[in-house]
Amino acid sequence: MANKQNSVSELFLHRITSTPDNVGIIGRRNNQWYELTWKQIGERVKKIACGLRSLGLEKGARCSILSGTRPEWVIVDMAILTATGATTTIYPSNTPPECSYIINDSGSVFCFAENDTQLKKLIEERPNMPGLKKVIVIDGTGSADGWVISLNDLETKGIQWDKDNPGLYEKDAKAVGPDDLATLIYTSGTTGNPKGVMLTHSNWVYEGEALGEMGIMSPQDKQYLFLPLAHSFAKVMELAFIALGVPTVIDGDVDTLVDNLMTTKPTVMGAVPRIFEKVYNKVVTGAREGGGVKFAIFQWSLGVGRQVSALRQKGQEPTGLLLMKNNIAHKLVFSKLQAKFGGQIKYFISGGAPLSREIAEFFHAAGILVLEGYGLTETSAASYVNRPNQFRFGTVGLPVPGTEVRIAADGEILLKGKGVMRGYYNLPAATAEALEPDGWFHTGDIGEVDKDGFLRITDRKKDIIVTAGGKNIAPQNIENTLKTRSTYISQVVIHGDKRNFCVALVTINEETTGKWAKDHGISYSGYADLASKPQVKDLIWKTFEEVNKELASYETIKKIHLLDHDLTIETGELTPTMKVKRRVVEKRYQSVLDAFYGETLAKL
Known part of the structure; x- marks a missing residue:
């Protein structure tokens, strides 16, 4: 498949010049929706990119983005790339030491922080990040010593740099090559430090144009983008809307998602x-x-x-x-x-x-x-x-x-x-x-x-359970079946590697299970209390008994334990895309799991 543009920078410049008056981004500020045309997006990207050049950004230098999903994330990302830099993504849920690790490992010289909450993490870790020259805060003000500056101040610097260097921004942006580094995304490893995945301009141009070739989206669509832009799934949706010129609503607030969808009426959403x-x-x-x-x-x-x-x-x-x-x-x-x-x-x-x-x-x-x-x-x-x-x-x-x-x-x-x-x-x-x-x-x-x-x-491959008897079990399919069969189950983690039989750690759906408990005259004081009720365990076990009938004998779940809380990103048990961190959960509840098998040994 032949690429029309060689880089994301070229792709972006082509978009803002070919459809300048079309709506590119729909955002929300103070609960009010607003639209940005590609021309307006291009103007802001240029100011930020030139601002980075005024700070001395060199070709290929990394700039981190520590922010939730919002229009500025995409605008800053395009500014970094057209300024000939490379973007390092950091989840807003990352802890201060995790942010510090990514910034140091990537060699990021600048970091864009969304607000005071994210900025606080960087200030806390500042002594551990000697290579981080400056922080640009999107919503906030600069610091007295100049280490933190506001995004508005960076744009002001950019306007002056562009006046002093006419035409240089476009010339250098067009010179970015297909094999140049575009993005460093750190995979959330369940053990050890995350690894920085190097993705080039060619990778992203290919993805954006491939989605167009497959007819997944067109300029007649309206996309809704709420996924964390620090994740590659959201990044590919970002590149698709730029490559194809699809108007896109960008809002990462999951709590208002349903209301926002009813208001904005998108046609496509990841x-x-x-x-x-x-x-x-x-x-x-x-x-x-x-x-x-x-x-x-x-x-x-x-x-x-x-x-x-x-x-x-x-x-x-x-x-x-x-x-x-x-x-x-x-x-x-x-x-x-x-x-x-x-x-729609x-x-x-x-x-x-x-x-x-x-x-x-x-x-x-x-x-x-x-x-x-x-x-x-x-x-x-x-x-x-x-x-x-x-x-x-x-x-x-x-x-x-x-x-x-x-x-x-x-x-x-x-x-x-x-x-x-x-x-x-x-x-x-x-x-x-x-x-x-x-x-x-x-x-x-x-x-x-x-x-x-x-x-x-x-x-x-690493999640396949090999029992003590040498049988292979794929846990995800069984876990998904259990979650689908019962509205009372939130999460399931099946365990049984090198064991004689399989067991499961289960979290309940507090809303549905709580309603069931009240309807059956069972009072409770909170999630943990509800999960500890024997009647609730019996209710959940019925679903396991049903599903067990459909499984091979070695796949059946023999025992379950209901955890005293649901798995969340905040507890460190889910990834930012809400996948269970299996190894983390198993390690955290090792004693619970061992007890299942200890009982068996005692009986023997």
Whole structure:
């Protein structure tokens, strides 16, 4: 696939000059929505880029962004790249020492901090970051010693630098090459320090144009971007909207997501499976609580929707009586669910973690298509994706144009193509381990390709459980099934590696389980108290008993323990994209897990 532009800088300059008056970004300030045209975006990017040049930014020098998802994140990112620098991403949830590690390891000379909360982390770690020359605060004021300056002050410096160096900004931005470093994204390792993944301008240009070639988005769409821009999934959605000129709402506030979707009415949105799981649980629980006629109508509508979904999965459309029934189901049930997303959604793109097939089929039955994709930070996020007119639930779709796949003898997925990273920053041994000399990248995922080219992911290679009896178990599929079957379950972590049988750590959905407890006359004082009730454990265990019947004997879960809190990003047990940090959870509750097997040994 031929790239029209060589770099993200060139891609961005092309966008602002070819469609200057089109809306590029929709943002929210003080609860008021505003629009920015590409011309306005370009002007602000130039001021910030020139401001960085005035501070002495050299080609290839790293600048970190420590901020939540907001329009300024994208504007600053484009400014760093057009100023010939490279962006290092830091999650706003990172602790001060984690921020310090990334800034030092990447060699970042400047860091953009979102506000006083993020700035405080940097001030705390300042003695440990001797190479960090200056901090630019987006919402805030500078410091007396000049180490912190405001974004407005940087823009003022940029205006002067541009006057003193006319035409130099555009000249240098156009000179950025395809193999130049664009982004350093640190993968959140479950053990040891995170590794900096080096992604080039060529990687991102390839991804942006590939999404256009596949028809995933067009300028007629409106994208909603709420995912953390420090993550590669959000980064690829950022590049797509710049490459294709798609107006994009940028707002990372998850608490107001549903209200914002109803207001902004997007047509496309990327999301992680946890979002779909929460919506599914809320809808199913609400219908069940409606009882009687309401629940009967919901079940009837869902049955009709599943018949229509089955047809559409074969590329056919409903006719006659089924079409009439589906129109009624849409009016009575599905239109209300679609309205929660703004009523204009053509499809969602799911990534970052495996999506349960049952969840995908539920949404499709309700007239909402969820296209699951797959990729890693090391492959610039998008390597496989289901297409709007070519999808198969339970798979991650077909390869992105230009990406090759190979399944190793042990089932590991190997990928090759223009999206594959340059390597891990300053880690030649780790790079050599993951990346073969001829360009094949070892993903660490186990999967299979069907006869039509659709890829199905089984599990992470390192997460595969090998029991004491030598049996292999893929825990993710079982965990997803359990979460889908019960609206009372929030998270499940199955454990059993080198053990005689499998057990599980479980967290409950406080809202649904709390309602069930009250309906059954069970009083409780909080999450921990609710989780400790034997009746609640019995309720959760029923789902395990149901699912156990469908599993091979060696896969069945013999015992469960309900944790006294749900897993969150704040507790360090979920990644920023809401994936469970399996090793962290297992280590934290080692004594609980050991006790399961200790009891068995005592009985023997």
